[in-house]
Amino acid sequence: MADDEAGPPATLPVAESVPAAGYPLHWEADVVLRDGGTAHVRPIRPEDADALQEFHVGQSQRSTYFRFFAPLERLPDAELERFTRVDHHDRVALVAVSAEDGTERIIAVARFDRTGPTTAEVAFNVSDRHHGRGLGSVLLEHLAAAAQERGVHRFTAEVLPQNGRMLAVFREAGYEVHQRLDDGIVWVSFDVDPTERSLAVMADREHRAEARSVLGLLTPASVLVVTDEAAPDHAAACAVVRHLLQEPPPARTVAGEPETAAGDDAGAVPVVHVVGWPEAPEPARGWPSVTEVPPVDLLVLGVAADRCADVVRRCAHLRPHAVLVLSAGFAETGPDGVTHQRDLVRAAHAIGARVLGPGSYGFVRHGERPVNASLAARAPEPGRLGLLCQSAPMAVGLLTSARRRGLGLSTFVSSGHRADVSGNDLMQFWTEDARTDVVAAYLESIGNPRKFARVARRLAAAKPVVVLTAGSSGHVVPAGHVLRDTRVPRRVLDELLRQSGVIRATSQHHLLDVAQLLVHQPLPTGRRVTVLAGSEPMAALVAEAATSAGLAVTSRRAILAGPAADDVARLDADLAEAYADPACDVVVVAYVPTLGPPHPRVARSLARAAAASGKTTVACIRGLSGVTEELTAVDADGRARTVPAYAAPEDGVAALAAAVRYARWRSADHGRPLSPSGVDRGAARRVVQEALAGAAGASRVVRLDDARTAELLGAYGIEVWPVRTVATPEEARAAADGLGWPVALKSAATTLRHRMDLGAVRLDLSGPAALEEALAQVRRVVEAHGETERRFEVQRMAPPGAACVVRSSEDPRFGPVVSFGLAGDAVDLLDDVSHGVAPLTDVDVAEMVRGVRTAPRLFGYGGLPALDVAALEDVLGRVACLAEDVPELHALELHPVVVGERGAAVLSARVELSEAERVDGRRRALPE
Structure with a gap:
């Protein structure tokens, strides 16, 4: 060993x-x-x-x-x-x-x-x-x-x-x-x-390894740019060479032109130039063959898609840390392109390199050795924001907007089709990056939501994370992105981001609005707002916007009335009084003179007051936008703080509300991983293996019978109340005697099992006569609906309470998705259901129960007694653990779970199994 x-x-x-x-x-x-x-x-x-x-x-x-x-x-x-x-x-x-x-x-x-x-x-x-x-x-x-x-x-x-x-x-x-x-x-x-500690160790090792691989990508000492004049992306590769020379690290960069050596053109690597840094004897030097090029850290490809993998193999002796692929023509073109993309990634991984792209806009990294390996002719100014944009075309607009706002970046990365390096890898890196305080990302797709959730949660605990997704559901599959299908409800992505502490932006504009606030202002300490405006009507409008955004307006003042000398003279005193208010956590300033420009002292005074107070502030001041010198001052710790300026007060308020929600999440207790007592994972594994072995070779879903369902759920401490299936009054009486009176009777037909409204369910039957009469009535209902299933179910009555539904399903992309809601047609019609992607914490479970609009029914609504919510949370938590531990759990439904004043009774359960295909299992692995 x-x-x-x-x-x-x-x-x-x-x-x-x-x-x-x-x-x-x-x-x-x-x-x-x-x-x-x-x-x-x-x-x-x-x-x-x-x-x-x-x-x-x-x-x-x-x-x-x-x-x-x-x-x-x-x-x-x-x-x-x-x-x-x-x-x-x-x-x-x-x-x-x-x-x-x-x-x-x-x-x-x-x-x-x-x-x-x-x-x-x-x-x-x-x-x-x-x-x-x-x-x-x-x-x-x-x-x-x-x-x-x-x-x-x-x-x-x-x-x-x-x-x-x-x-x-x-x-x-x-x-x-x-x-x-x-x-x-x-x-x-x-x-x-797996134990809590072993999973934590694995996640920590994964974090360090992936962060280090991204560091190797972003900090190359030498770069080889491979291109071909006949390649569609030749111009892009040449642009990267120019931009690298504008931002030279103390090393060499290698760039390329078509190789002219004789031989088999199909196997040739079309590269031959090394571009030197200023200390080199000449700016560009030719090499007769790539075999003579010295080792490099980064390989940049601007060649045809079908040649990229071969170029990587031919450059294997250079031992690059990473490969940046500018070229298009991969998965977005169809099956052949998918093959080229997979071949490229395999070739790179085989020599120990990560792949950024294909279809990447490149990256920019500021630091001791600034690198501009991107298509941006003018690199963003240095700053504290890490920015990720999957889409190359969208990167153009984001970088232009960031530059126009004066919003500096520590890092910019375009992952393109993210065939290898993804947002997850970048978040691993930014978690430890001392140059980055805030992370913002535009994501066209999330290929591994489970990993995204745990990586983002770790990052968000230390630094704000702002994310804009293409579409609101996570179901978008952009051209070039190879993704598994998903069947989750559209709101699941919202829940995943919320549980992870991610701030979800609604547009590119909103993404940068929130980012500039978080970079340049301290986190809010609460949601109490003071509104300062140049007029009372303006103050009222801003206060209404703040209230609508979920903030609590505690004060509004018209203190910036105009440019008159006496107004300006008492400005500092008015600001000091407003910021000294103990009921003020954050400040919104709106100063838009209707005639003439704002008095220059207003911005300077506001900047000093905000920096001295340490209270989060946003401003809308005519003539100012983004990060400006006029609104910058030094705080008590000697750090420069800038009040971000917005085009409209509503923009500033929306950014402020997002920051308040994040600050509240960051300071909250997120609970501990679920670890219910009495779990026998070995017994559950045996049930699953035996059930699937009986369906060997079948790709279909296997539904467990009642006995195996009870055994599987019992292994996780979930007791399903026994049911007796009967056909005659005599059998019904015998079942009730065995289970204990009073009993419930319902049709066994799938379409009628829970339909009390149709008369297919009878409750609280206390004796044989009542049971026989109910049986006759339900039989008539079954016949009236033309059902062929003429059997019935008898079950002991649960104590009175609220009927709930707990479900879980294994999604090909999101993994185990657990849902909760109260039972009933109104709930189903209004989709009043909460969702969580396992693994969950005890706090996640509690929030799921309280996250439905009908939750007050569980806590004593309308004079009804409060119910045993702790017992309900225990059932929900055990289902979440089962779903996490058993990737073969295709679908599970507990319906109903009756929550009484004491305890929660699981009256019916349905379990379906299928072969496991979880994308994020319990082993470290790169995307497939």
Whole structure:
């Protein structure tokens, strides 16, 4: 079980391989490593035998001894056969591979062999040349995910005491590790089911790795620009060269023209110029071949889409950290373009590089080494805002507007089709970036909403995040974006952003309005507003706008009446009095003289008063817009603060209201991850596996019968009240005697089961006579509706209360979406339902219950008794945990859940399963 020293990794020709039957293709994944580089993880194949032997031979004696407890120069043929021919069930092996010189090299191996029904022995071996890159921890995560799929929940290992690297991998994974020393060997064991700590460790490692990979992209010391005069994007590539030379870091940049060397044009890399920085002897120098170009950090492509992947492979020896793709002609053009895009990403990941684009506008990074690798001829001014724009055309308008406002940027990135580097990666980077205080993003699509939610939540806890999406539902699929389908209601994206603390903008204008406020003003301490205006009518209009935006107007004053000397003379005193008001948290100023320009002292006095008070302020002053020198002053800590100026008071108020909501979210308690008692994940996994095994080979949804439904829900502590299906009065009486009186009777027909309004449900039947009469009445209703189902259900009556509905569904893009609402036609017609994307916290669950308009019914509305909301939240929380833990849970419905004064009774449940295809599972992986 080693993670150790020296020798070249094994090689294997890079070629497409057709997986054998039973090969778990979904275990393949590209991963980001600790140093920001990438590797490919996949199950081992029989054809890996030679490569595995080379890997073994290349290891040091120390590493071999740690792995096999004995010197072993070569693997015997029998062992090689056993290691590479696995069944992917009881014997599982994964390899991490990387490409170099047109070959695929094995750089790490991990395996487990089942030793019992739920236990397996695990072993690792990492190439000595790749120690310290985090391969051991990545492979452990992927091996643990595979083990859970196969019903293995505990790993054991035998490790030599000297093998500190391997012991550290186990200890630092976040699992509760047990170990003992016996006969000179350390025996290690741990459960691989995810815990709060193991998930936190995985998220933290993912965060650091992805942040480092983006840092490598944004801070290149050298850049190779590859282009071709015949390529549609040649002009764009040339523009990037010019802009790089305008913002030179202390290194070289390489740019290109068509290669003129003789040979096979189809395989040629069309590049040949290196552009030097000012200290270079000449501004541009030619290279006869790309093979002579020295290593570079960033590769910029402006060549035809069908040639990009080949260019990356031909430049593999340059070992770039990242590839910026300006070219179009990829997924937006159809199936062939999708193939080119995937080939490009595979080629880049194989050499350890990330991909920005295709169709990117480029990026700008300010700092000690400013870089303008974008199509913007004039880079934005330095500032504290990180700006992401997926769309290249939209980037033009956003950058122009930011520049016009005087809004400086720390970073600008256009992710284009975001085939690899996405908003999630950028947010990981900005979380730690000391140069960025606020993040703003225009997103055409969100490919992995679950990951977006947890990454954004982490970032928003430290820095404001403002997001504008294309459309309001998250259902938009722009050309070039390869996305899974989604079936979620349109409001789910709203809920996801709200729970994550993201400020949702309504337009590009609003996006920058909010951003400039958050960059230049302190966060609001409350929602109490003082309105200062040049006239009472103006003050009244601004106060109405503030109230409509959810703010509380506590004072409004007409203190800026005009340019008269006495008005100006008492301005400072009036401002000081307004800002000193203890009932004032934020200030809105509107000064628009109807005749002549504003007095210049007004802006200066306002800036000083706002900075001295530390109270969030916005202004609408005629002639001023955006971030201006006139409205800038130094606060008590010596920091320059600018009151942002808006074209209309309503714009400033809208930005202020967004900042208030964010400040309230940031200061609130967001709760703890749900961890209900009495959960048996192993039992739930067995139910799921047995149910799906019975439908082997079927792609359809499997509906569980009542017994299996009760067993699955019971594993998560959810008790479904028993129901008896009957056909005759005699059977009905026997069922009621067994369940206990009084009882409820309802039709078993699907369309009538809950239709009390149609007479298909009878409640509170206290004796045989009442039951027999109700049975006859319901039978007539069934016949009148032409139903063929003539059976009925008998169930013990629940205590009086409110009927609720709890649902969960596994969405291909959003993952497990949980919903809550009260039962009834009016609720359904008004869509009075709250939604949450698991995993949820206890606070998320509480907010879901209180987030529906009919929630007062649960808290004693209209003189009715208050109900047991805690019991209802417990049921909802357990459903959320089940949905998170079981990606095969296609759909679940608890209808009704009757909440009484004490307890919540689940009277009916429906569960459907299907094969898991969750996009964001419990392993680190780049987008598919």
